[in-house]
Amino acid sequence: MASGLFHGPRSTGLHAGLIVAVPGFLLGLWPACHRALDPFIQILRPVSPLAWMPLALYTFRDSTVSTIFIIFICAVWPMLISTATGTASVRAEWLNVSRVFGLPRLEHVTRVVFPASVPMILSGMRISIGIAWFVIVAAEMVGAQSGIGYFIWNEWNNLQIASMIVAIVLVGGIGLALDILLKRIGESLSFRE
Template sequence: MRGLDPIFQVLRTVPPLAWLPLSLAAFREAQPSAIFVIFITSVWPIIINTAVGVRNVPQDYRNVAAVIRLRGPAFFWKIVLPAAAPYIFTGLRIGIGLSWLAIVAAEMLIGGVGIGFFVWDAWNSSNLSDIIVALVYVGLVGFALDRIVALAGRIATRGTQES
């Protein structure tokens, strides 16, 4: 954690859309570049929350694993993953929200298709009612995605995760 955390913190603080020119240069196409921007936006809260979850595995769990000589993959699957799962799903919920934000922003800049392009096109056409409808749509889809991930988290963690 001490070695990787500074790297994660530096990369995490780079604004997502600042990655767009580099991804366009690397991929030379709009769609893979947008996907990369979405990925780079959403991956940091997932990684950081997962690391916190793994670091916060209760010592009692580790002691029980030592007593029953649980090691390697069995220790990971039976102790670490279940204990870290609430943190992982919290990171996923944050990541989903950020990725939805990045989708809209990337589509505004790249153009062509999508809700971001629709909002930008409506702005250029001075059609504020379409923008309001799009914003409500974005909010509702974001809410639905959050609820889906929260439900998956409750199922995966057997209800131990807060909603």
């Protein structure tokens, strides 16, 4: 019944968002790059993912590809911004210690900057997965022929309220489980002081 955020073609949208958000790490390392790209990010970020749906359906002419695009467009911004913010806000004393020890640039990034950025990166992922899970249900109601959103809409059309409520509770339970999982991963990867 549930399409799943990490299974099937719709997970492609979340994975694509994660891949595109990785350069947010570079935005945090190079403030000039961040200043140059920030206006474009701030123009695209507030547009509702569902506002993109008609354009996606017109462009791709395929409901599955359109749903993947919608999930991507809603997932990328929180991850990108959190990654850039986390990278840019690493404590100055940690950066200074790295410089004093003369760590090469790659080692400086992998041993100091990235581990210190992990909590913010995972916070962005938690937000993105929550939004993507919300949007996948709505996108499947509008343009898909399968998935949990389609199931809920179909049950509504058939006046099967009990099944619809069970599906809604299932969506909430899966969202909670994903959030708890990412929170625990973040706690296990964070620096301990």
